[in-house]
Amino acid sequence: MIVDSINTKQVHREAMQIAQQAFVAKQNGNDEEAVALYHRAFELEKIAALSLLQYDDKEPTRSILFRSAAALAKNSNNYREAERMVSYGLAGNPPADIADELRILYDELNFERHINIKGLKLDETDIALSLSGNEVGHGIIRSNEFLNRLQLIEQLTYRTAERKAGKPFRTSGSTPQNIKSQFEPFIATPIAASFAVRIKFGKPTNQLPVFDERPVYVEILDEVVLGIDLANSSREEELKLIIGNNDYYENFISLAKAIAPDGDNIKQVGISVSRDNKEHIVAIRRPKLRYNSENQTKGKSKRQLVTISGTLRMADADSSKIRLVNEDGKIYNITVPNGLTDIVRVYWEDTVTLTIAKTSRKATLVDISKL
Numbered sequence: 001m002i003v004d005s006i007n008t009k010q011v012h013r014e015a016m017q018i019a020q021q022a023f024v025a026k027q028n029g030n031d032e033e034a035v036a037l038y039h040r041a042f043e044l045e046k047i048a049a050l051s052l053l054q055y056d057d058k059e060p061t062r063s064i065l066f067r068s069a070a071a072l073a074k075n076s077n078n079y080r081e082a083e084r085m086v087s088y089g090l091a092g093n094p095p096a097d098i099a100d101e102l103r104i105l106y107d108e109l110n111f112e113r114h115i116n117i118k119g120l121k122l123d124e125t126d127i128a129l130s131l132s133g134n135e136v137g138h139g140i141i142r143s144n145e146f147l148n149r150l151q152l153i154e155q156l157t158y159r160t161a162e163r164k165a166g167k168p169f170r171t172s173g174s175t176p177q178n179i180k181s182q183f184e185p186f187i188a189t190p191i192a193a194s195f196a197v198r199i200k201f202g203k204p205t206n207q208l209p210v211f212d213e214r215p216v217y218v219e220i221l222d223e224v225v226l227g228i229d230l231a232n233s234s235r236e237e238e239l240k241l242i243i244g245n246n247d248y249y250e251n252f253i254s255l256a257k258a259i260a261p262d263g264d265n266i267k268q269v270g271i272s273v274s275r276d277n278k279e280h281i282v283a284i285r286r287p288k289l290r291y292n293s294e295n296q297t298k299g300k301s302k303r304q305l306v307t308i309s310g311t312l313r314m315a316d317a318d319s320s321k322i323r324l325v326n327e328d329g330k331i332y333n334i335t336v337p338n339g340l341t342d343i344v345r346v347y348w349e350d351t352v353t354l355t356i357a358k359t360s361r362k363a364t365l366v367d368i369s370k371l
Contacts, residue, residue: 008051012065015044019072035076042072042081049085056092063094067102074109082109127153127221130196130270133261141195145266148346148370150187152259153199153271155342156224157183159251164220169247171320171338182217196270222280225273229282231256247338254343258369263287304358308332309371311351312344322365324354332356335364343368 022037049065052058066089073082086106090099129149135142158175161183167176174180183201201221223242230239231253243249261267261284272281310326322344324332334356336344347370355367 006047006051008048008065011044011048011051012068015041015048015068015072018044022075038072039076039078042069042076042078045069045072046081046085049088053088059093060095060098062092063089063098063102066092067098067105070102070105070109074105079109126198126200126273127157127225128196128198128270128272129153131266131268132195132270133265133267135265136195142265144370146195146197149259149269150185150199151346152255152343153224154183154185155346156227156252156255156259157185157201157220159248159255159342160220160224160227163243163245163248164223169245169251169338171247171341183220221273225271225280225282227252228256228259228271228284229280232260232282232284232286234286250337250340251342254340254367257367258343258346260284260286262369305355305366306358306363307353307355309351309353312347312349324352332363335362337364340365340368 018037018041022034022041025031025037026034045065046069049062049069052062052065055062066085070082070085070089073079073085083106086102086109089102094102129146131141131145131149133145135145158179161179162170162176165179167179170176186200187197201217227239227242230236230242236253239252240246240249243252259269259271261269267285269284270281271284308324308326310324310330310332313323313325320336320338320341322334322336324334326332332354334354344365347368351371353369353371354365356363357366
């Protein structure tokens with residue numbers, strides 16, 4: 001390609017005009033048109049950048065143009081060209097901040113190429129999770145505090161998707177594959193904060209979707225965050241009206257409670273959903289102990305509430321039973337209500353504290369938390 005004697009600024013300006021058109025097309029949901037426009041913009045920006053390839057003294061303009069060309073190539077799904085543009089940019093003398101941005105872009109390219117190889121497409125919608133407290137440092141956290149909450153958010157998303165798909169509440173077994181594959185979670189680069197990540201949900205490109213329209217996917221994640229917000233704000237009646245089914249409601253409350261801070265190790269949990277550059281942010285400060293559910297409040301006069309601690313040793317999905325063994329070796333066989341089945345799975349083989357409701361015939365799980 002001939003790049004001598006071109007007006008670099010003019011070509012760059014034309015590329016940016018087309019890139020703006022691509023952005024508008026993307027915002028309007030015209031993905032194919034957006035990709036085509038991004039490709040046109042890339043071809044022009046590539047010419048502008050290559051015109052300065054041999055001029056290391058033209059920094060930071062040189063590296064900025066290569067960074068821009070790489071981003072446009074990425075947006076047009078041309079990952080190989082994007083890699084080349086990043087390499088050209090780093091091969092010069094870019095300022096430190098531009099060099100860092102080029103390296104970050106290269107990491108993103110590797111990730112997205114991996115996603116494409118798997119046949120997955122990342123939705124623009126994601127959920128951000130941030131944690132702060134005594135067990136959290138800058139960019140570091142006690143692993144179980146993060147991993148447990150990540151698993152709980154996944155379960156909330158799967159359960160909400162099942163409910164929105166009109167499926168009856170599942171009392172045993174794992175999430176149906178046709179639901180799970182639509183919301184495969186990926187952890188994005190940590191956000192600069194105490195400890196924060198974005199959870200991106202991918203879906204197969206070669207599989208028929210469970211839902212007919214993309215807005216339904218957005219609606220599911222929005223509803224997850226809205227439900228957490230209502231639970232955090234003690235607006236359980238509103239949440240119950242939205243969910244409609246008591247088993248799904250009990251399940252949501254139990255998972256939301258487990259995500260909530262304990263007030264010590266984790267003092268605040270932040271959850272947000274981002275779509276079209278807009279965020280719904282929930283700062284969860286309500287401690288676990290202040291969450292209630294139907295299982296905790298109904299029939300109190302007819303049963304005795306008892307707290308026991310031990311290791312969760314056995315779970316029988318068919319009979320909805322779990323077994324707890326305390327430090328003295330005493331065994332407790334406990335019935336698990338439908339809504340609490342997911343939270344039990346999270347704490348398998350962990351040392352936990354259970355609140356159980358005892359009657360003359362059986363012991364029923366009311367609440368569970370990890371020691």
